Amino acid sequence: MRVTFIHADGKGRTEAEAVPGDILLDVAQAHLMPLEGTCEGQMACSTCHVIVAREDFDRLPPASEEEEDMLDLAAGARRTSRLSCQVVLTEALDGLTVHIPGESRNMQGAR
Template sequence: MKVHFISPDGETTQTVEAKPGDNLLEIAQNAGQPLEGTCEGQMACSTCHVIIAKEWFEKLSPASEDEEDMLDLASGARRTSRLSCQIDLTEELDGLVVHIPAESRNMQGI
């Protein structure tokens, strides 16, 4: 299955291979995307915040209350924002489109 990452400027797209059960944060980090994931998936930060393309957002399992609380702290959060550490890929997510927020690039100094 494929996951498509779109850079903050919307110009660059990176397509990576994944398999069901893979965690989106790990896939992004392995692909060199600028997501920190400082808390290592414990939902104690929002450094793995991503914006899911609108057409894919409803296909995700709903965010937990804890995740929603962390997203309230994410700079640049939008209605389709999620923490990538909380998204495990399923067959239904083949072709998922993920936008990397500008704030992620800035955190990494890119």
């Protein structure tokens, strides 16, 4: 399956291959996207915040109340924001497009 990351500058894009069951944050980090994921998926931070393309947002399962609370703290959060550590990829999400927030540009997510 395919995931497209739109770079924080809005100009670049990275096409990534994933398999069902992968966590979106792991796929992003494997492709050197600047998402930190400081809490390692425990929903104790918002450093893995992404903005899901409007046309793809309704394909995702709803965010939990805990995720919504963390998104309230995310810089630049929008209606279609999600924590990438909480998005488990499925075949139904093939072709998902997510935008890396401009606030992520200065993070050191590359391994």
